[in-house]
Amino acid sequence: MRIILWNIRAGGGCRVGAILDQLSVWAPDVVALCEFRGTPPSCELARGLARRGLPHQRHTAAPRHPAHNRLLVASRWPVRRLRLPREPVEPGRWLLVQVAAPRPFALGLMHVPNRVTGHKYPFLDAVLGLARRWQGGPALFLGDTNSGCRGIDEETVAFNAREDGWMESLARAGWADGFRRLHGQARVYSWHAPNGGNGFRIDQAFLNPALCARLRTVRYAWGTRRGDRRRPAVSDHAALLVELDLGGGGRCDRAGSARAVGRSRPSP
Numbered sequence: 001m002r003i004i005l006w007n008i009r010a011g012g013g014c015r016v017g018a019i020l021d022q023l024s025v026w027a028p029d030v031v032a033l034c035e036f037r038g039t040p041p042s043c044e045l046a047r048g049l050a051r052r053g054l055p056h057q058r059h060t061a062a063p064r065h066p067a068h069n070r071l072l073v074a075s076r077w078p079v080r081r082l083r084l085p086r087e088p089v090e091p092g093r094w095l096l097v098q099v100a101a102p103r104p105f106a107l108g109l110m111h112v113p114n115r116v117t118g119h120k121y122p123f124l125d126a127v128l129g130l131a132r133r134w135q136g137g138p139a140l141f142l143g144d145t146n147s148g149c150r151g152i153d154e155e156t157v158a159f160n161a162r163e164d165g166w167m168e169s170l171a172r173a174g175w176a177d178g179f180r181r182l183h184g185q186a187r188v189y190s191w192h193a194p195n196g197g198n199g200f201r202i203d204q205a206f207l208n209p210a211l212c213a214r215l216r217t218v219r220y221a222w223g224t225r226r227g228d229r230r231r232p233a234v235s236d237h238a239a240l241l242v243e244l245d246l247g248g249g250g251r252c253d254r255a256g257s258a259r260a261v262g263r264s265r266p267s268p
Helices: 014-028 040-051 120-133 161-172 178-183
Strands: 002-008 031-034 056-059 070-075 078-083 093-098 105-111 141-144 203-207 215-221 237-243
Touching: 002 014, 002 105, 002 141, 014 040, 014 237, 031 040, 031 105, 031 141, 040 056, 040 070, 040 237, 056 078, 056 093, 070 093, 070 105, 070 237, 093 120, 105 120, 120 161, 141 237, 178 203, 178 215, 203 215, 203 237
Parallel strands: 002 031, 105 141
Antiparallel strands: 002 237, 031 070, 056 070, 078 093, 093 105, 141 203, 215 237
């Protein structure tokens, strides 16, 4: 089973056709999109996903504010919205669903606010609280977290102790960073600053012990526009492709953080 996380940038706009083409190549079973909107291009994107075998959808787009960045989950299997006490309250930036796959699981999609909003740390704290209290069976939380581990998820110094600590606290709570679990300290960046050209890995997927044993592959991939050499990238974010085994068994340890892969982390 393939799950794709992708920040599509500003609702997709004129890139919707290229986004759909790229998703068709990747052939997902579940798509989780950040910066989905209630605008005509995003609505066409949702319809296109339905035509491509992902008709079961939930989104957080607001009719009164169609141009605001929101979230979409589209699935091959039915999805049911879940709401929990003390979940993040930032409008439209958290979406929790149950996916009725052959082996069901919960998926929590997030787009964490930037620091300048003043809402980032309450949001991170709420997600961490949900992870610590989780009793809902197999689950993954994924999204554009605007966070990372210092010295390994950044090309230049950007993340602070609070953001680094949030990543480590998720690992201590048993939620493995899927990429780090399989790739250790490999340096891969999912977004680059438009001015400085600096890379950061801010798009992540965290799996709880009940789901982590089914993790098979995790990789980042840049969507490309076919035949367009001047503007080859479809989005300013790389997509994250997560492969889960529909079978599988056993349990996952806490080897999903940079500190737990058996090597010390480089300093910033």
